[in-house]
Amino acid sequence: MLGKFSNWMRKNEDEEHFEINTSANIPGHIAIIMDGNGRWAKKRGLPRVAGHREGVKVVKKIVRKANDLGVNYLTLYAFSTENWKRPKEEVDFLMKLPEQFLLSHLPELIEQNVQVRIMGEREQLPPHTFKAISKAVKDTKDNTGLILNFALNYGSRHEMKMAMQRLLSDVRKGILTEEDITEERISSYLLSSQYPDPDLLIRTSGEIRLSNFMLWQLAYTELWFTEVLWPDFTEHHFLEAVQEYQRRGRRYGGV
Numbered sequence: 001m002l003g004k005f006s007n008w009m010r011k012n013e014d015e016e017h018f019e020i021n022t023s024a025n026i027p028g029h030i031a032i033i034m035d036g037n038g039r040w041a042k043k044r045g046l047p048r049v050a051g052h053r054e055g056v057k058v059v060k061k062i063v064r065k066a067n068d069l070g071v072n073y074l075t076l077y078a079f080s081t082e083n084w085k086r087p088k089e090e091v092d093f094l095m096k097l098p099e100q101f102l103l104s105h106l107p108e109l110i111e112q113n114v115q116v117r118i119m120g121e122r123e124q125l126p127p128h129t130f131k132a133i134s135k136a137v138k139d140t141k142d143n144t145g146l147i148l149n150f151a152l153n154y155g156s157r158h159e160m161k162m163a164m165q166r167l168l169s170d171v172r173k174g175i176l177t178e179e180d181i182t183e184e185r186i187s188s189y190l191l192s193s194q195y196p197d198p199d200l201l202i203r204t205s206g207e208i209r210l211s212n213f214m215l216w217q218l219a220y221t222e223l224w225f226t227e228v229l230w231p232d233f234t235e236h237h238f239l240e241a242v243q244e245y246q247r248r249g250r251r252y253g254g255v
């Protein structure tokens with residue numbers, strides 16, 4: 001996929017390209033908190049769901065750009081465990097988005113060799129939502145390109161609580177000893193166990209907090225915040241975040 005880019009895309013104000021070195025430290029795992037959809041709609045005197053609908057279009061564009069750039073994992077925070085508290089109409093609308101997205105976009109994801117996965121508690125999802133997602137996961141399981149991981153009905157503290165309960169249970173059963181409970185072991189009991197920790201977190205809409213998202217996994221992640229509302233987020237903004245990640249270089253607490 002990197003064939004589409006020279007090693008360097010020169011930054012040119014007219015062409016809005018960014019100087020991304022596609023042969024060095026492309027973030028392997030990017031996570032995005034896609035915030036600002038309701039505010040986007042409110043600014044236009046539209047219902048909140050109009051912002052979510054517009055936000056879906058941005059998901060499609062950013063998935064393609066991430067795949068083209070050679071990103072290995074893209075985790076998108078689509079629905080948190082706290083989102084159930086929103087008005088029923090909005091929750092019902094949001095729970096229809098996965099199937100609408102997949103109905104219109106699954107063929108293109110398959111063509112792009114993208115693998116769809118879900119991270120979160122599936123039990124509370126409506127059957128129609130779960131069915132659509134399960135089909136997409138099955139239909140793309142052998143794809144070898146970008147792994148597109150939707151955090152759906154996901155909450156980090158719930159994830160960590162469940163992991164701790166399972167670890168304690170395995171110690172009581174004699175499957176593990178206390179000494180076995182290492183940071184690696186804890187990571188292996190989380191919903192994200194199949195993925196490396198995110199290298200870059202992007203959060204839109206100007207909110208500077210993590211909102212119960214991958215709290216354990218983001219320990220060494222580069223955080224990039226933008227005032228841009230998700231429906232206004234473009235490939236240009238995405239490349240800006242990747243360029244900033246490349247500029248910073250990673251130290252993992254070292255010098």
Ligand SMILES: Cc1cc(N2CCCCCC2)n2ncc(-c3ccc(F)cc3)c2n1
Nearest residue numbers: 034052055056078079094097098101133150
């Ligand atoms: C609940 C929800 C909300 C949702 N938004 C659109 C993007 C802005 C943020 C919130 C609203 N999007 N966008 C894509 C999905 C999705 C989820 C699973 C899947 F397999 C395929 C697509 C989605 N799901």
